[in-house]
Amino acid sequence: MRLAWSGGDRVWLTRAIAAVAIENLVEMARAIGQGTPTPPHPGAPGWLLAIAGSVAATIGIAALGVVAAVASGRRDAAIGWTSAWIVAGAILAEAHAALGPGPYRGWFFVGAVGLGVVLGRLWARSAARRDLEPAAAELGALALLSACYLGAATSKLGGAGAAWADATTLRAVALAHAHVDAPGLSAWLADAPRVATVLAGATIAIQLGAIGLWLGPRSRVAATVGLVGFHVGVAAFARIGYWSPVVLLLALGLPWPRWIAALRVATVELGETSSAMPRADRRLALGLGAMVGLAWALPIRGYTDAHHRSRTLDTGDTVEREPVVAWGPLRAGEAIVDGWIVDAIEREPSRVMVVLAHPDDGRAVLWISAREPGAGRGSPFDRPGLRIAYEGADRARPFATAAGVVADRLAADPSVAASWE
Protein backbone atom coordinates (compact mmCIF):
# COMPACT_ATOMS: atom_id res chain seq x y z
CA MET A 1 0.00 0.00 0.00
CA ARG A 2 1.54 3.29 -1.06
CA LEU A 3 1.35 6.00 1.60
CA ALA A 4 2.36 9.66 1.32
CA TRP A 5 5.69 8.95 3.03
CA SER A 6 6.44 5.67 1.24
CA GLY A 7 10.11 5.81 0.25
CA GLY A 8 10.63 8.76 2.58
CA ASP A 9 12.32 9.34 5.91
CA ARG A 10 9.37 9.21 8.27
CA VAL A 11 11.28 10.84 11.09
CA TRP A 12 10.21 14.13 9.49
CA LEU A 13 6.58 13.11 9.65
CA THR A 14 7.04 12.14 13.31
CA ARG A 15 8.62 15.52 13.99
CA ALA A 16 5.75 17.34 12.29
CA ILE A 17 3.24 15.52 14.51
CA ALA A 18 5.40 16.26 17.58
CA ALA A 19 5.59 19.94 16.60
CA VAL A 20 1.80 20.20 16.40
CA ALA A 21 1.52 18.44 19.77
CA ILE A 22 3.98 20.90 21.33
CA GLU A 23 2.12 23.89 19.93
CA ASN A 24 -1.16 22.50 21.25
CA LEU A 25 0.25 21.81 24.72
CA VAL A 26 1.59 25.36 24.99
CA GLU A 27 -1.71 26.73 23.73
CA MET A 28 -3.65 24.63 26.28
CA ALA A 29 -1.51 25.95 29.15
CA ARG A 30 -1.92 29.53 27.92
CA ALA A 31 -5.71 29.14 27.60
CA ILE A 32 -5.96 27.72 31.13
CA GLY A 33 -3.81 30.53 32.49
CA GLN A 34 -5.99 33.17 30.85
CA GLY A 35 -9.12 31.78 32.48
CA THR A 36 -12.54 31.83 30.88
CA PRO A 37 -15.65 33.99 31.32
CA THR A 38 -17.90 30.92 31.33
CA PRO A 39 -19.13 29.13 34.46
CA PRO A 40 -17.25 25.99 35.53
CA HIS A 41 -18.58 22.53 34.78
CA PRO A 42 -21.01 21.73 37.63
CA GLY A 43 -19.71 18.18 37.96
CA ALA A 44 -16.00 18.75 37.39
CA PRO A 45 -13.85 16.84 39.86
CA GLY A 46 -11.95 18.98 42.31
CA TRP A 47 -8.56 17.70 41.23
CA LEU A 48 -9.18 18.82 37.65
CA LEU A 49 -10.25 22.30 38.73
CA ALA A 50 -7.29 22.40 41.13
CA ILE A 51 -4.92 21.76 38.22
CA ALA A 52 -6.65 24.46 36.19
CA GLY A 53 -6.34 26.82 39.14
CA SER A 54 -2.64 26.21 39.69
CA VAL A 55 -0.14 27.95 37.44
CA ALA A 56 2.64 25.65 38.64
CA ALA A 57 0.65 22.48 37.94
CA THR A 58 -0.47 23.68 34.52
CA ILE A 59 3.01 24.72 33.44
CA GLY A 60 4.51 21.57 34.94
CA ILE A 61 2.19 19.23 33.06
CA ALA A 62 2.62 21.20 29.83
CA ALA A 63 6.42 21.09 30.26
CA LEU A 64 6.38 17.32 30.81
CA GLY A 65 4.20 16.96 27.74
CA VAL A 66 6.55 19.10 25.66
CA VAL A 67 9.55 17.05 26.80
CA ALA A 68 7.71 13.85 25.86
CA ALA A 69 6.69 15.28 22.48
CA VAL A 70 10.27 16.35 21.72
CA ALA A 71 11.47 12.86 22.66
CA SER A 72 8.73 11.26 20.53
CA GLY A 73 10.13 13.06 17.48
CA ARG A 74 13.47 11.28 17.71
CA ARG A 75 14.31 8.40 15.43
CA ASP A 76 13.29 5.08 17.03
CA ALA A 77 11.69 6.83 20.02
CA ALA A 78 9.85 4.61 22.47
CA ILE A 79 6.05 4.42 22.14
CA GLY A 80 5.84 5.64 25.72
CA TRP A 81 6.89 9.15 24.73
CA THR A 82 3.92 9.54 22.38
CA SER A 83 1.63 8.07 25.02
CA ALA A 84 3.03 10.51 27.58
CA TRP A 85 2.27 13.65 25.58
CA ILE A 86 -1.23 12.31 24.86
CA VAL A 87 -1.81 11.91 28.62
CA ALA A 88 -0.43 15.41 29.31
CA GLY A 89 -2.69 16.78 26.56
CA ALA A 90 -5.66 14.91 28.02
CA ILE A 91 -5.16 16.40 31.49
CA LEU A 92 -4.76 19.94 30.15
CA ALA A 93 -7.60 19.69 27.61
CA GLU A 94 -9.97 18.33 30.25
CA ALA A 95 -8.85 20.90 32.84
CA HIS A 96 -9.57 23.66 30.33
CA ALA A 97 -12.93 22.12 29.46
CA ALA A 98 -13.81 21.87 33.16
CA LEU A 99 -13.15 25.58 33.62
CA GLY A 100 -16.31 26.15 31.68
CA PRO A 101 -16.11 26.51 27.94
CA GLY A 102 -16.27 22.79 27.25
CA PRO A 103 -13.91 20.87 25.01
CA TYR A 104 -11.98 22.81 22.36
CA ARG A 105 -12.06 20.38 19.46
CA GLY A 106 -9.16 22.00 17.62
CA TRP A 107 -6.83 20.27 20.09
CA PHE A 108 -8.32 16.80 19.65
CA PHE A 109 -7.02 16.16 16.13
CA VAL A 110 -3.38 15.75 17.15
CA GLY A 111 -4.46 13.60 20.10
CA ALA A 112 -6.29 11.29 17.73
CA VAL A 113 -3.31 11.22 15.37
CA GLY A 114 -1.01 10.38 18.30
CA LEU A 115 -3.34 7.57 19.29
CA GLY A 116 -3.23 6.30 15.71
CA VAL A 117 0.57 6.31 15.80
CA VAL A 118 0.56 4.30 19.03
CA LEU A 119 -1.99 1.78 17.73
CA GLY A 120 -0.15 1.36 14.42
CA ARG A 121 3.14 0.74 16.15
CA LEU A 122 1.59 -1.67 18.62
CA TRP A 123 0.11 -3.62 15.73
CA ALA A 124 3.51 -3.89 14.02
CA ARG A 125 5.12 -5.10 17.25
CA SER A 126 2.33 -7.56 17.80
CA ALA A 127 3.04 -8.94 14.32
CA ALA A 128 6.76 -9.14 15.19
CA ARG A 129 7.40 -6.72 12.32
CA ARG A 130 9.23 -3.82 13.96
CA ASP A 131 10.59 -2.97 10.52
CA LEU A 132 7.02 -2.01 9.60
CA GLU A 133 6.51 0.27 12.61
CA PRO A 134 7.05 3.62 10.83
CA ALA A 135 4.71 2.71 7.96
CA ALA A 136 2.11 1.21 10.30
CA ALA A 137 2.28 4.34 12.46
CA GLU A 138 1.62 6.49 9.39
CA LEU A 139 -1.38 4.36 8.43
CA GLY A 140 -2.72 4.49 11.99
CA ALA A 141 -2.34 8.27 12.08
CA LEU A 142 -4.12 8.63 8.73
CA ALA A 143 -6.94 6.34 9.84
CA LEU A 144 -7.63 8.27 13.03
CA LEU A 145 -7.27 11.67 11.33
CA SER A 146 -9.93 10.52 8.86
CA ALA A 147 -12.04 9.30 11.81
CA CYS A 148 -12.19 12.83 13.22
CA TYR A 149 -13.97 14.00 10.06
CA LEU A 150 -16.11 10.89 9.80
CA GLY A 151 -17.23 11.58 13.36
CA ALA A 152 -18.11 15.16 12.45
CA ALA A 153 -20.14 14.04 9.43
CA THR A 154 -21.96 11.24 11.24
CA SER A 155 -22.75 13.58 14.15
CA LYS A 156 -24.48 15.94 11.73
CA LEU A 157 -26.32 13.17 9.92
CA GLY A 158 -27.24 11.47 13.21
CA GLY A 159 -28.29 14.74 14.85
CA ALA A 160 -29.99 17.16 12.48
CA GLY A 161 -30.00 14.58 9.68
CA ALA A 162 -30.01 15.61 6.04
CA ALA A 163 -31.76 18.83 7.11
CA TRP A 164 -28.37 20.07 8.32
CA ALA A 165 -27.56 20.78 4.68
CA ASP A 166 -30.44 23.23 4.27
CA ALA A 167 -30.54 26.94 3.60
CA THR A 168 -30.32 28.04 7.23
CA THR A 169 -27.99 26.01 9.44
CA LEU A 170 -24.65 27.02 7.97
CA ARG A 171 -25.77 30.64 7.76
CA ALA A 172 -26.73 30.57 11.44
CA VAL A 173 -23.31 29.30 12.45
CA ALA A 174 -21.55 31.91 10.29
CA LEU A 175 -23.70 34.81 11.52
CA ALA A 176 -23.28 33.86 15.19
CA HIS A 177 -19.50 33.97 14.86
CA ALA A 178 -18.71 36.56 12.18
CA HIS A 179 -18.32 40.29 12.81
CA VAL A 180 -21.61 42.07 12.17
CA ASP A 181 -19.88 44.98 10.46
CA ALA A 182 -17.51 43.00 8.26
CA PRO A 183 -18.63 43.44 4.64
CA GLY A 184 -17.12 40.10 3.69
CA LEU A 185 -17.97 36.52 2.99
CA SER A 186 -20.23 36.01 6.00
CA ALA A 187 -22.40 39.02 5.19
CA TRP A 188 -22.71 37.75 1.64
CA LEU A 189 -23.52 34.24 2.81
CA ALA A 190 -26.23 35.57 5.16
CA ASP A 191 -28.29 36.62 2.16
CA ALA A 192 -27.39 33.70 -0.08
CA PRO A 193 -29.47 30.71 1.05
CA ARG A 194 -28.76 28.67 -2.07
CA VAL A 195 -25.02 29.09 -1.67
CA ALA A 196 -25.40 28.09 1.99
CA THR A 197 -27.21 24.92 0.96
CA VAL A 198 -24.45 24.01 -1.48
CA LEU A 199 -21.70 24.74 1.05
CA ALA A 200 -23.46 22.77 3.79
CA GLY A 201 -23.87 19.78 1.47
CA ALA A 202 -20.25 20.09 0.42
CA THR A 203 -19.19 20.15 4.07
CA ILE A 204 -20.79 16.78 4.75
CA ALA A 205 -19.51 15.31 1.48
CA ILE A 206 -15.94 16.47 2.14
CA GLN A 207 -16.01 15.16 5.70
CA LEU A 208 -17.31 11.77 4.58
CA GLY A 209 -14.66 11.83 1.84
CA ALA A 210 -12.00 11.72 4.54
CA ILE A 211 -11.91 7.96 4.03
CA GLY A 212 -9.97 8.88 0.90
CA LEU A 213 -7.00 9.59 3.17
CA TRP A 214 -6.33 5.84 3.38
CA LEU A 215 -7.93 4.50 0.19
CA GLY A 216 -5.16 5.32 -2.24
CA PRO A 217 -2.63 7.97 -3.34
CA ARG A 218 -4.98 9.97 -5.58
CA SER A 219 -7.91 9.88 -3.18
CA ARG A 220 -5.54 10.91 -0.39
CA VAL A 221 -4.48 14.07 -2.21
CA ALA A 222 -8.09 14.83 -3.18
CA ALA A 223 -9.29 14.35 0.41
CA THR A 224 -6.43 16.48 1.74
CA VAL A 225 -7.18 19.34 -0.63
CA GLY A 226 -10.89 19.12 0.15
CA LEU A 227 -10.42 19.07 3.91
CA VAL A 228 -7.86 21.89 3.92
CA GLY A 229 -10.27 23.91 1.77
CA PHE A 230 -13.03 23.12 4.26
CA HIS A 231 -10.96 24.48 7.17
CA VAL A 232 -10.01 27.61 5.22
CA GLY A 233 -13.67 28.14 4.32
CA VAL A 234 -14.81 27.79 7.94
CA ALA A 235 -12.15 30.27 9.02
CA ALA A 236 -13.24 32.74 6.33
CA PHE A 237 -16.98 32.45 6.92
CA ALA A 238 -17.23 31.83 10.64
CA ARG A 239 -13.91 33.00 12.16
CA ILE A 240 -13.32 29.50 13.51
CA GLY A 241 -9.72 28.73 12.64
CA TYR A 242 -8.57 25.15 13.24
CA TRP A 243 -4.99 25.20 12.01
CA SER A 244 -3.55 22.14 13.78
CA PRO A 245 -5.55 19.73 11.63
CA VAL A 246 -4.53 21.67 8.54
CA VAL A 247 -0.85 21.10 9.38
CA LEU A 248 -1.55 17.43 10.09
CA LEU A 249 -3.45 17.04 6.81
CA LEU A 250 -0.64 18.63 4.83
CA ALA A 251 1.98 16.51 6.62
CA LEU A 252 0.13 13.20 6.28
CA GLY A 253 -1.76 13.72 3.05
CA LEU A 254 0.80 15.02 0.54
CA PRO A 255 3.67 13.00 -0.97
CA TRP A 256 6.55 15.14 0.28
CA PRO A 257 9.29 12.56 -0.43
CA ARG A 258 8.14 12.42 -4.04
CA TRP A 259 8.60 16.16 -4.33
CA ILE A 260 11.73 16.63 -2.19
CA ALA A 261 14.63 14.32 -3.01
CA ALA A 262 16.39 15.00 0.28
CA LEU A 263 13.57 13.26 2.13
CA ARG A 264 13.95 9.96 0.25
CA VAL A 265 15.51 6.92 1.91
CA ALA A 266 15.22 3.15 1.58
CA THR A 267 12.25 2.04 3.67
CA VAL A 268 10.21 -1.04 4.43
CA GLU A 269 6.67 -0.51 3.19
CA LEU A 270 3.30 -2.09 3.72
CA GLY A 271 2.82 -4.70 1.00
CA GLU A 272 0.22 -4.14 -1.68
CA THR A 273 -1.64 -7.28 -0.80
CA SER A 274 -3.17 -8.36 2.44
CA SER A 275 -0.21 -9.63 4.39
CA ALA A 276 -1.93 -12.22 6.50
CA MET A 277 -1.03 -11.56 10.12
CA PRO A 278 -3.99 -13.11 11.88
CA ARG A 279 -2.52 -13.06 15.38
CA ALA A 280 -1.69 -9.37 15.27
CA ASP A 281 -5.01 -8.57 13.62
CA ARG A 282 -6.88 -10.52 16.28
CA ARG A 283 -5.09 -8.59 18.99
CA LEU A 284 -5.82 -5.29 17.26
CA ALA A 285 -9.50 -6.20 16.89
CA LEU A 286 -9.69 -7.26 20.54
CA GLY A 287 -7.96 -4.08 21.67
CA LEU A 288 -10.23 -1.87 19.60
CA GLY A 289 -13.27 -3.82 20.78
CA ALA A 290 -12.19 -3.27 24.38
CA MET A 291 -11.71 0.44 23.70
CA VAL A 292 -15.21 0.77 22.26
CA GLY A 293 -16.74 -1.40 24.98
CA LEU A 294 -15.16 0.65 27.77
CA ALA A 295 -16.19 3.88 26.07
CA TRP A 296 -19.83 2.81 26.21
CA ALA A 297 -19.71 0.94 29.52
CA LEU A 298 -18.03 3.55 31.71
CA PRO A 299 -20.38 6.24 33.03
CA ILE A 300 -18.36 9.02 31.44
CA ARG A 301 -20.87 10.38 28.95
CA GLY A 302 -22.97 12.01 31.66
CA TYR A 303 -19.94 14.05 32.63
CA THR A 304 -18.68 14.95 29.18
CA ASP A 305 -22.15 15.90 27.92
CA ALA A 306 -22.74 18.26 30.80
CA HIS A 307 -20.56 20.85 29.12
CA HIS A 308 -23.35 21.42 26.67
CA ARG A 309 -26.91 22.11 27.49
CA SER A 310 -29.29 20.96 24.83
CA ARG A 311 -29.55 23.69 22.23
CA THR A 312 -32.14 21.80 20.26
CA LEU A 313 -35.08 23.71 21.62
CA ASP A 314 -33.29 27.08 21.66
CA THR A 315 -33.17 27.32 17.96
CA GLY A 316 -36.55 26.67 16.47
CA ASP A 317 -39.48 28.94 15.97
CA THR A 318 -40.87 31.00 18.81
CA VAL A 319 -43.28 29.10 21.02
CA GLU A 320 -45.73 30.29 23.62
CA ARG A 321 -44.35 30.43 27.14
CA GLU A 322 -46.59 30.85 30.14
CA PRO A 323 -45.37 31.76 33.64
CA VAL A 324 -46.89 29.46 36.26
CA VAL A 325 -46.88 29.58 40.05
CA ALA A 326 -46.39 25.86 40.53
CA TRP A 327 -45.53 22.78 38.51
CA GLY A 328 -45.39 19.29 39.93
CA PRO A 329 -43.68 19.48 43.32
CA LEU A 330 -42.14 22.93 42.65
CA ARG A 331 -43.50 26.35 43.59
CA ALA A 332 -42.09 29.70 42.53
CA GLY A 333 -40.32 31.34 45.45
CA GLU A 334 -39.66 28.20 47.47
CA ALA A 335 -36.23 27.44 48.94
CA ILE A 336 -34.37 24.41 47.60
CA VAL A 337 -30.98 24.04 49.31
CA ASP A 338 -27.87 26.09 50.14
CA GLY A 339 -29.64 29.40 49.57
CA TRP A 340 -30.96 28.51 46.12
CA ILE A 341 -34.63 29.25 45.46
CA VAL A 342 -37.01 28.60 42.59
CA ASP A 343 -37.12 32.05 41.03
CA ALA A 344 -39.53 31.34 38.19
CA ILE A 345 -41.33 28.53 36.41
CA GLU A 346 -42.49 28.94 32.82
CA ARG A 347 -44.24 26.35 30.67
CA GLU A 348 -43.88 25.79 26.95
CA PRO A 349 -45.81 23.15 25.02
CA SER A 350 -43.04 20.57 25.23
CA ARG A 351 -40.81 21.69 28.08
CA VAL A 352 -40.66 23.68 31.29
CA MET A 353 -38.10 26.31 32.26
CA VAL A 354 -37.19 26.38 35.95
CA VAL A 355 -35.01 29.32 36.98
CA LEU A 356 -32.98 28.84 40.14
CA ALA A 357 -31.58 31.91 41.88
CA HIS A 358 -29.07 32.46 44.64
CA PRO A 359 -28.52 35.80 46.44
CA ASP A 360 -24.76 35.69 45.81
CA ASP A 361 -24.30 33.27 42.94
CA GLY A 362 -26.79 34.51 40.37
CA ARG A 363 -29.07 32.30 38.34
CA ALA A 364 -29.11 28.88 36.77
CA VAL A 365 -31.73 27.68 34.35
CA LEU A 366 -33.03 24.13 34.03
CA TRP A 367 -34.88 23.05 30.89
CA ILE A 368 -37.04 20.05 31.66
CA SER A 369 -38.65 17.90 29.01
CA ALA A 370 -39.72 14.31 28.47
CA ARG A 371 -36.94 11.82 27.86
CA GLU A 372 -37.63 8.91 25.59
CA PRO A 373 -36.81 5.45 26.93
CA GLY A 374 -33.43 4.41 25.61
CA ALA A 375 -32.41 7.97 24.77
CA GLY A 376 -28.70 8.67 24.94
CA ARG A 377 -27.16 9.82 28.15
CA GLY A 378 -27.53 13.56 28.63
CA SER A 379 -26.82 15.91 31.51
CA PRO A 380 -25.93 14.73 35.02
CA PHE A 381 -29.37 15.91 36.17
CA ASP A 382 -31.31 13.65 33.79
CA ARG A 383 -33.60 11.22 35.53
CA PRO A 384 -35.64 8.31 34.18
CA GLY A 385 -38.21 9.83 31.83
CA LEU A 386 -36.85 13.36 32.35
CA ARG A 387 -34.36 15.28 30.25
CA ILE A 388 -32.93 18.11 32.34
CA ALA A 389 -30.59 20.38 30.40
CA TYR A 390 -29.04 23.27 32.26
CA GLU A 391 -27.50 26.70 31.91
CA GLY A 392 -25.33 28.15 34.64
CA ALA A 393 -25.26 31.92 34.48
CA ASP A 394 -22.49 32.61 36.95
CA ARG A 395 -19.21 30.97 37.73
CA ALA A 396 -19.27 31.35 41.50
CA ARG A 397 -20.87 28.50 43.40
CA PRO A 398 -21.88 25.41 41.45
CA PHE A 399 -25.62 24.98 41.33
CA ALA A 400 -25.26 21.23 40.92
CA THR A 401 -26.55 20.33 44.39
CA ALA A 402 -29.72 22.39 43.99
CA ALA A 403 -30.26 21.09 40.47
CA GLY A 404 -29.86 17.53 41.72
CA VAL A 405 -32.45 18.10 44.46
CA VAL A 406 -34.90 19.55 41.94
CA ALA A 407 -34.28 16.62 39.59
CA ASP A 408 -34.91 14.07 42.35
CA ARG A 409 -38.14 15.78 43.42
CA LEU A 410 -39.42 15.97 39.86
CA ALA A 411 -38.56 12.31 39.23
CA ALA A 412 -40.44 11.25 42.35
CA ASP A 413 -43.63 13.13 41.41
CA PRO A 414 -45.93 11.17 39.07
CA SER A 415 -47.75 14.35 37.99
CA VAL A 416 -44.58 15.49 36.17
CA ALA A 417 -44.54 12.51 33.83
CA ALA A 418 -48.28 12.91 33.31
CA SER A 419 -47.82 16.55 32.32
CA TRP A 420 -46.23 15.56 28.98
CA GLU A 421 -49.16 13.39 28.01
Place this chain on the structure above:
Amino acid sequence: MNGWRARAAMLALAYVAASRGVGNLYPWSSFEMYGATRLTSASRIAVRLEDGDGQDGVVEIERFSRWRCAAPPDVDPRRCVGQWPFFHVEARDLEVRAHIDAASDPGDAGRAAVVVRRVWRLGDGPARAEDCELARCEVAP
Protein backbone atom coordinates in the same frame (compact mmCIF):
# COMPACT_ATOMS: atom_id res chain seq x y z
CA MET B 1 -10.36 -3.81 -0.03
CA ASN B 2 -6.91 -5.12 0.85
CA GLY B 3 -5.76 -5.91 4.37
CA TRP B 4 -4.22 -2.51 5.04
CA ARG B 5 -7.31 -0.63 4.01
CA ALA B 6 -9.40 -2.99 6.13
CA ARG B 7 -7.14 -2.30 9.10
CA ALA B 8 -7.39 1.44 8.53
CA ALA B 9 -11.17 1.16 8.29
CA MET B 10 -11.25 -0.86 11.50
CA LEU B 11 -9.17 1.78 13.32
CA ALA B 12 -11.32 4.64 12.02
CA LEU B 13 -14.62 2.96 12.85
CA ALA B 14 -13.41 2.02 16.33
CA TYR B 15 -12.44 5.64 17.03
CA VAL B 16 -15.82 6.91 15.79
CA ALA B 17 -17.69 4.28 17.84
CA ALA B 18 -15.67 4.96 21.00
CA SER B 19 -16.12 8.71 20.58
CA ARG B 20 -19.88 8.29 20.25
CA GLY B 21 -19.69 6.46 23.57
CA VAL B 22 -17.65 8.97 25.57
CA GLY B 23 -18.67 12.20 23.82
CA ASN B 24 -15.58 14.35 24.22
CA LEU B 25 -12.72 13.04 26.31
CA TYR B 26 -9.28 13.79 24.87
CA PRO B 27 -8.14 12.29 22.53
CA TRP B 28 -11.62 10.99 21.67
CA SER B 29 -14.20 13.38 20.26
CA SER B 30 -17.44 13.01 18.37
CA PHE B 31 -16.81 16.45 16.77
CA GLU B 32 -20.52 17.18 17.04
CA MET B 33 -20.16 20.96 16.94
CA TYR B 34 -23.34 22.57 15.58
CA GLY B 35 -24.45 19.20 14.27
CA ALA B 36 -27.09 18.26 16.81
CA THR B 37 -29.90 20.24 15.31
CA ARG B 38 -31.10 22.26 12.37
CA LEU B 39 -30.66 25.97 13.06
CA THR B 40 -33.19 28.55 11.89
CA SER B 41 -31.97 31.62 13.74
CA ALA B 42 -28.76 33.25 14.91
CA SER B 43 -27.75 36.09 17.16
CA ARG B 44 -24.78 38.24 18.03
CA ILE B 45 -24.25 41.09 20.48
CA ALA B 46 -23.05 44.34 18.88
CA VAL B 47 -23.33 48.08 19.37
CA ARG B 48 -25.43 50.69 17.56
CA LEU B 49 -24.01 54.19 17.49
CA GLU B 50 -26.66 56.81 17.92
CA ASP B 51 -24.92 59.00 15.32
CA GLY B 52 -25.23 56.15 12.86
CA ASP B 53 -21.74 54.97 11.83
CA GLY B 54 -21.15 51.47 10.56
CA GLN B 55 -23.05 49.08 8.34
CA ASP B 56 -26.72 49.44 9.20
CA GLY B 57 -25.65 51.51 12.18
CA VAL B 58 -24.39 48.41 14.02
CA VAL B 59 -20.73 47.65 14.63
CA GLU B 60 -18.72 45.14 16.62
CA ILE B 61 -18.19 45.68 20.35
CA GLU B 62 -14.42 45.27 19.84
CA ARG B 63 -14.25 48.44 17.74
CA PHE B 64 -14.31 50.41 20.98
CA SER B 65 -11.87 49.98 23.83
CA ARG B 66 -13.43 52.49 26.24
CA TRP B 67 -16.90 51.98 27.65
CA ARG B 68 -19.21 53.48 30.26
CA CYS B 69 -22.66 51.90 30.60
CA ALA B 70 -25.61 52.94 32.75
CA ALA B 71 -25.81 49.28 33.79
CA PRO B 72 -23.74 46.32 32.61
CA PRO B 73 -25.37 44.66 29.59
CA ASP B 74 -27.25 41.48 30.50
CA VAL B 75 -26.12 38.92 27.93
CA ASP B 76 -28.64 36.30 29.07
CA PRO B 77 -30.49 35.49 25.83
CA ARG B 78 -33.84 35.29 27.62
CA ARG B 79 -33.57 38.99 28.32
CA CYS B 80 -34.75 39.46 24.73
CA VAL B 81 -38.23 38.19 25.45
CA GLY B 82 -39.60 39.45 22.16
CA GLN B 83 -37.14 37.43 20.14
CA TRP B 84 -36.41 34.36 22.29
CA PRO B 85 -35.76 31.55 21.44
CA PHE B 86 -32.88 31.89 19.02
CA PHE B 87 -29.47 30.35 18.43
CA HIS B 88 -26.65 32.01 20.34
CA VAL B 89 -23.06 31.09 21.11
CA GLU B 90 -22.60 31.57 24.82
CA ALA B 91 -18.83 31.92 24.56
CA ARG B 92 -19.15 34.80 22.06
CA ASP B 93 -21.72 36.52 24.29
CA LEU B 94 -19.48 36.22 27.32
CA GLU B 95 -16.51 37.56 25.36
CA VAL B 96 -18.55 40.70 24.76
CA ARG B 97 -19.40 41.09 28.42
CA ALA B 98 -15.75 40.53 29.42
CA HIS B 99 -14.59 43.15 26.89
CA ILE B 100 -16.98 45.78 28.25
CA ASP B 101 -16.27 44.91 31.89
CA ALA B 102 -12.53 45.27 31.34
CA ALA B 103 -12.74 48.54 29.41
CA SER B 104 -11.54 51.89 30.74
CA ASP B 105 -13.82 54.93 30.98
CA PRO B 106 -14.16 57.06 27.84
CA GLY B 107 -14.24 60.29 29.85
CA ASP B 108 -15.50 63.27 27.84
CA ALA B 109 -14.74 61.52 24.53
CA GLY B 110 -17.71 59.14 24.79
CA ARG B 111 -20.29 58.82 22.00
CA ALA B 112 -23.79 57.67 22.81
CA ALA B 113 -24.37 54.04 21.86
CA VAL B 114 -26.74 51.17 22.51
CA VAL B 115 -25.59 47.59 23.06
CA VAL B 116 -27.97 45.36 21.14
CA ARG B 117 -28.43 41.71 20.47
CA ARG B 118 -29.02 41.33 16.74
CA VAL B 119 -31.21 38.32 16.02
CA TRP B 120 -31.54 36.94 12.50
CA ARG B 121 -34.46 34.80 11.38
CA LEU B 122 -33.40 32.52 8.59
CA GLY B 123 -35.49 30.93 5.91
CA ASP B 124 -35.27 30.37 2.20
CA GLY B 125 -34.80 34.09 1.53
CA PRO B 126 -32.45 36.77 2.86
CA ALA B 127 -31.89 36.90 6.61
CA ARG B 128 -34.36 39.08 8.54
CA ALA B 129 -32.71 41.01 11.41
CA GLU B 130 -34.23 42.37 14.62
CA ASP B 131 -32.38 44.18 17.41
CA CYS B 132 -33.01 43.84 21.12
CA GLU B 133 -31.64 46.60 23.36
CA LEU B 134 -29.37 45.41 26.17
CA ALA B 135 -27.76 48.57 27.59
CA ARG B 136 -27.19 52.28 26.95
CA CYS B 137 -23.55 53.26 27.00
CA GLU B 138 -20.97 55.80 25.95
CA VAL B 139 -18.05 54.53 23.90
CA ALA B 140 -14.73 55.70 22.50
CA PRO B 141 -12.04 53.99 20.39
